[in-house]
Amino acid sequence: MKIFITWISSGIGKNLSKRYIDLWNKVYWVVRSTEQKEKLLKDFPTCEIYVCDLSDIKQVEKLSKQIQKENFDLMILNAWYWEYKVFSDQNSSDIHNQILVNLYSPILLVSNYIENVISNNTKIVFISSITWSMPIKKLSVYGATKWWLSQFYRVFKKENPWLQSLCLELWATKTPMHKKSWMKKTSWRDIDIVCEKIIKMIKIKKWMQYLYLDWWLVAKIWNIIK
Numbered sequence: 001m002k003i004f005i006t007w008i009s010s011g012i013g014k015n016l017s018k019r020y021i022d023l024w025n026k027v028y029w030v031v032r033s034t035e036q037k038e039k040l041l042k043d044f045p046t047c048e049i050y051v052c053d054l055s056d057i058k059q060v061e062k063l064s065k066q067i068q069k070e071n072f073d074l075m076i077l078n079a080w081y082w083e084y085k086v087f088s089d090q091n092s093s094d095i096h097n098q099i100l101v102n103l104y105s106p107i108l109l110v111s112n113y114i115e116n117v118i119s120n121n122t123k124i125v126f127i128s129s130i131t132w133s134m135p136i137k138k139l140s141v142y143g144a145t146k147w148w149l150s151q152f153y154r155v156f157k158k159e160n161p162w163l164q165s166l167c168l169e170l171w172a173t174k175t176p177m178h179k180k181s182w183m184k185k186t187s188w189r190d191i192d193i194v195c196e197k198i199i200k201m202i203k204i205k206k207w208m209q210y211l212y213l214d215w216w217l218v219a220k221i222w223n224i225i226k
Helices: 011-022 034-043 057-069 092-120 140-159 191-203 215-225
Strands: 002-006 026-031 048-051 074-077 123-129 165-170 210-213
Parallel strands (some): 002 026, 002 074, 026 048, 165 210
């Protein structure tokens, strides 16, 4: 399979990427800098890597044109960014970057790739967050962007019910980003288990529209669908 994943330097994107490479898939990555690209190519010379700062509109537009020539089997729109500050401490740049990375970039990438999605039956996975429905202090703008991403997916799914698309709303996972938050360590989800569940969900032939990726519900779902 040819798999496109945004932002894989750490966390969920990195974990998913390694799993797919181990399964002999052709992986296409999006990273923020040339330095990241060069470092990754030393360890993964067979991967295709695009350099794009997803907080830069012009770079996102350029990337959306670059990928049009490829026929991906799976797109995982994983990139996310937050400023862990109360709203009054966030400046215009903080707000701008969160909106572009979390909301604008995944919508634009899918919009400019939609013809390929339809012709190639590409699977699309949006990585959202439980913060869209759970108000958390210092994550006002981040939560708002994830709310709009989840709402976009609802309408996208209704307009394109025949496409294989999925929106995963994740709880805090053990990643470098989440470690900066207020959440207690006991509430974090193990990243290996989370990524294993994500890959299993992607393999399902009849895709579910939504999944709150939390322990009790995941266990309940899998007991039903196995």
